[in-house]
Structure formats: structure tokens, C-alpha cells
Amino acid sequence: MELTNEQRIASNSGSFYPAQCGAVKSYIKDFTKNSDSITNPKLLKSSPRAIISPHAGYVYSGFTANAAHSALANAKPKRVIVIGPSHHIYFEGISTIFTNKFETPCGDILCDLEYLEKLQNRFNFTYSEIAHYREHSTETQFPFIKHYNPQAKVIELIYGKISWHEIAEIINFAFSDEETAIVISSDLSHFHSLSKANIIDMVCLKAIENADLNLLDQGCEACGITGIKAVIDVANNLKLKTGILDYRTSADASGDESRVVGYAGAVVY
Numbered sequence: 001m002e003l004t005n006e007q008r009i010a011s012n013s014g015s016f017y018p019a020q021c022g023a024v025k026s027y028i029k030d031f032t033k034n035s036d037s038i039t040n041p042k043l044l045k046s047s048p049r050a051i052i053s054p055h056a057g058y059v060y061s062g063f064t065a066n067a068a069h070s071a072l073a074n075a076k077p078k079r080v081i082v083i084g085p086s087h088h089i090y091f092e093g094i095s096t097i098f099t100n101k102f103e104t105p106c107g108d109i110l111c112d113l114e115y116l117e118k119l120q121n122r123f124n125f126t127y128s129e130i131a132h133y134r135e136h137s138t139e140t141q142f143p144f145i146k147h148y149n150p151q152a153k154v155i156e157l158i159y160g161k162i163s164w165h166e167i168a169e170i171i172n173f174a175f176s177d178e179e180t181a182i183v184i185s186s187d188l189s190h191f192h193s194l195s196k197a198n199i200i201d202m203v204c205l206k207a208i209e210n211a212d213l214n215l216l217d218q219g220c221e222a223c224g225i226t227g228i229k230a231v232i233d234v235a236n237n238l239k240l241k242t243g244i245l246d247y248r249t250s251a252d253a254s255g256d257e258s259r260v261v262g263y264a265g266a267v268v269y
Helices: 021-033 041-045 058-075 113-123 129-134 142-148 164-174 194-209 225-238
Strands: 005-008 050-053 079-085 094-096 099-102 153-159 180-185 190-192 242-249 260-268
Touching: 005 129, 021 058, 021 142, 041 058, 041 242, 050 058, 050 225, 058 142, 058 180, 058 242, 058 260, 079 142, 079 164, 079 225, 094 113, 094 164, 113 153, 113 164, 129 153, 164 180, 164 225, 180 225, 190 194, 194 225, 194 242, 194 260, 225 260
Parallel strands: 005 099, 050 180, 079 153, 079 180
Antiparallel strands: 050 260, 094 153, 190 260, 242 260
16 A cells, blocks of 8 residues: 555635634534424434535535534444545546545544555555545535544545446445445536426435435436435445435525525435
8 A cells, every 4th residue: 555645635625615623613503503494304313324415615505414414423433435526537437545634624534544455455446636636525525524423534535437336336345344434425406497406306306215226317417426326226235224314405595596506415324
């Protein structure tokens, strides 16, 4: 094993989420204070093996992501594997980063290098420096993990062009260890009117709720649909339950209903 970076720098702090720890904690405090408005608050008591969490700026999707990560806190995982799509560079396969630690505004998170080496030997990941330096789909999850699961180590997996079957193999292998949790990072539809977004997103929500892989191909526009398909497949195979914690759109924060982005928080338990 050879380190690719000493530290995975938080290049999106100050844009997607605050650069100061106090401001991050203030967001989380406000989200938690208003948790009675979560779509399905009963699922906050679940103990998930995996969550689906959005990755836009915290002002837009942070409430929904917070709901998912607060549920994941019940599981108290030893490690969390964060899986997200690449937004900034095209490549084939899955990229990972061998680093000592991940920077967050509230302190570093250690990388589980020992477990990552086990995954690397089995799945032969690649490494794209640009992908890991710039990618927000994974990085936006780290401050929530630091807050809700400070005991956990993290592994970052960013995927490019790849079959969901290949990601499912990784999740299935990871689930053989009860102390490993998965975060699937994904937003839903992008830049439709609110009414159209609600219709499109309902396909995704019903598919996740019912663990229906076929329905995901009938109009769901999630940017992380590859990861969603993978975790749904594993849930079906292992007879795990799935549920939607929260759904909303950017219009809830901005008031602009002309071009919205959809966000869902879900649990696999």
C-alpha cells in the first residue's frame, strides 16, 4: 500500500458548506431542531446498514442529508464507505484515495487504510487526483459523518462510467462486516419546474421505497442512480428494508419553483 495523499483536502468548504466548524454545527442544530418536519420521522429510529443522502449545498439539501446521517448514527459503524458519482472528470471504473485523513471544518476523519487495502486487492480501484480533489458528492457527506459518527473511519469511492452491478458487488462484500456502513450520495431530478420535478422524483421515491429496480428505469433522473441501483439490489438480495426519510426540493429553501433540484434521504435497514 502506498499513500496517494497525506490528507484529502476539503476543497468544497466555504462553498457547498461552511468552512468554520461553528457554522457547520449551527446548520446541524437548526436542521435537528426542525426534525419534526421530516417526511417520515419514524425512520429516524432505524439502524441503517446504508443511507442515500443528497449532496447539494447545505442551504438546499442539508436538512435532508442531516436526517439520513442522524439515522446512521444509530448504527454506530466502525467504518463508513462513501460512494458518489464523479461530476468533474470522466473516467471508467471506481477511483479511491489512499490517504491518512479527510479534512473537515470540525477536524479530520481517519481513513480506514487497512480495510481499503482489502477492498483494493479484491476490486482493483483506480486513482484520479482531480476526481478526489474537486468532488463534492462525497465530500459533503464528511462533516455529517464527523458530527454523527466521530468514531468511524472513512473510505471514499468515486465512480465514473461503470455498471451498477460492480458497485453492488462492493456493497455486498462490505455488508459481510456488520460494522461497515454505506453512504450512497445522490441528488434527484435537476432544473425542472417544481410540479414536473415532483412527478419525476416520485418515480425515484417509489422505486426506493419498494426496492424496485425496474421502476428506477422508468423515469428516475437521480444523478447517483448507479449507486442507488446497487444498494437496492443488495437490499433485495439480503432481504433488508428500505424507506424514504425525507423528500424536498431546492424550492423549499430558495422559493424559486421554476428550476428546482430534488433531494431524498433514505435508509436501508
